[in-house]
Amino acid sequence: MRNYYEVLEILKTTLEADPLVTTITNEDTESIDLNKKNLYPIVDMVCTGATIGTQTITFNMLITAVDIREHNNVPSTSKFVGNDNKQDNLNTTLAILNRLFKTIAALGDEFTIIGEPTPEPVVFDFANQLDGWQMTLVVETPNTEISIC
Numbered sequence: 001m002r003n004y005y006e007v008l009e010i011l012k013t014t015l016e017a018d019p020l021v022t023t024i025t026n027e028d029t030e031s032i033d034l035n036k037k038n039l040y041p042i043v044d045m046v047c048t049g050a051t052i053g054t055q056t057i058t059f060n061m062l063i064t065a066v067d068i069r070e071h072n073n074v075p076s077t078s079k080f081v082g083n084d085n086k087q088d089n090l091n092t093t094l095a096i097l098n099r100l101f102k103t104i105a106a107l108g109d110e111f112t113i114i115g116e117p118t119p120e121p122v123v124f125d126f127a128n129q130l131d132g133w134q135m136t137l138v139v140e141t142p143n144t145e146i147s148i149c
Contacts, residue, residue: 003059006141024043041092101137113137
């Protein structure tokens with residue numbers, strides 16, 4: 001049975017092809033930012049559960065894309081934009097998740113997306129003041145690896 005490995009590999013390969021992604025991890029969410037040598041944006045993917053059916057195996061993949069908040073030393077007069085790059089981070093990381101979803105959804109029979117993901121913002125979470133988005137991507141694969149005699 002290789003389904004789990006195949007899902008991780010297709011997600012990783014898709015993210016590696018994204019020009020906006022610098023680091024890809026497979027950690028628990030609390031550990032996403034403990035490495036001091038991280039390059040941003042970071043995309044973390046964790047399987048939070050699976051459903052085994054007679055024809056398919058469905059994986060719930062929690063995907064988190066974050067970038068580091070940078071503050072501008074020059075005061076901003078705009079209360080809407082603020083004095084940092086939070087809006088840029090949210091835009092960039094949502095684009096990463098959107099491209100991942102659309103690429104996996106276009107693959108067809110081997111990897112099917114169930115439902116439509118609903119990203120939620122992650123603002124100023126983790127140790128290095130990171131902003132971004134987090135979504136659960138439900139990926140279904142054929143359950144053909146094991147046959148019962």
